[in-house]
Amino acid sequence: MIVANPDFVTVEARALLIVPGTLAAKYEKLGGEVKLMGKPDKIIYKSAMAMVGVDASDSIAVGDSLHHDIKGANEAGIASAFITGGIHATELGLSSFGQVGDLSSVQALATKYYAHPTYMLPAFAW
Numbered sequence: 056m057i058v059a060n061p062d063f064v065t066v067e068a069r070a071l072l073i074v075p076g077t078l079a080a081k082y083e084k085l086g087g088e089v090k091l092m093g094k095p096d097k098i099i100y101k102s103a104m105a106m107v108g109v110d111a112s113d114s115i116a117v118g119d120s121l122h123h124d125i126k127g128a129n130e131a132g133i134a135s136a137f138i139t140g141g142i143h144a145t146e147l148g149l150s151s152f153g154q155v156g157d158l159s160s161v162q163a164l165a166t167k168y169y170a171h172p173t174y175m176l177p178a179f180a181w
Contacts, residue, residue: 076091076123079091093123094118094120094123094124094126094127095122095123095124095126095127095130096127096130097127097130097131097132099127100114100116100127100128100130100131100133101131104133111131111132111133114133114134115128115133115134115135115136115173116128116131116133116134116135116136117135117136117138117176117179118135118136118137118138118141119137119138119139119140119141119142119143119179120141120142120143121137121143121164121165121167121168121170121172122168122170124137125137125165125168125170125171125172126168126169126170128172128173129170129171134173134174135172135173135174136172136173136174136175136176136179137161137165137172137174137175137176138175138176138177138178138179139154139155139156139161139175139176139177140152140153140154140177140178143156143164144156146164147160147161147164148160152178153177153178154177155175155177156175156177158175161175
């Protein structure tokens with residue numbers, strides 16, 4: 056199985072939906088071979104920086120997944136902004152859009168995932 060998006064869940068209207076990474080993890084547990092390409096593999100970050108001609112000091116990753124987005128940024132050596140109102144909102148005790156996770160809860164959760172955000176934001180919108 057080749058998986059181009061190894062995320063486990065995504066948020067849609069505050070509900071977590073299962074996405075390809077969860078299926079891949081189950082398949083691998085059953086003995087299947089899985090090839091992942093995507094965050095947290097640092098090649099994704101390095102390729103993106105190369106495409107736009109910047110280096111790590113001019114880059115920041117923004118994401119709501121400590122395991123994928125933030126850990127990937129850590130491994131690529133770039134700054135990161137963790138969106139607390141995303142997939143980890145329930146783990147952080149957040150119940151409404153725009154709530155800010157408290158620093159000690161974010162630090163504890165980040166340690167669990169071996170991921171360390173540079174900044175944290177409650178939400179991100181275009």
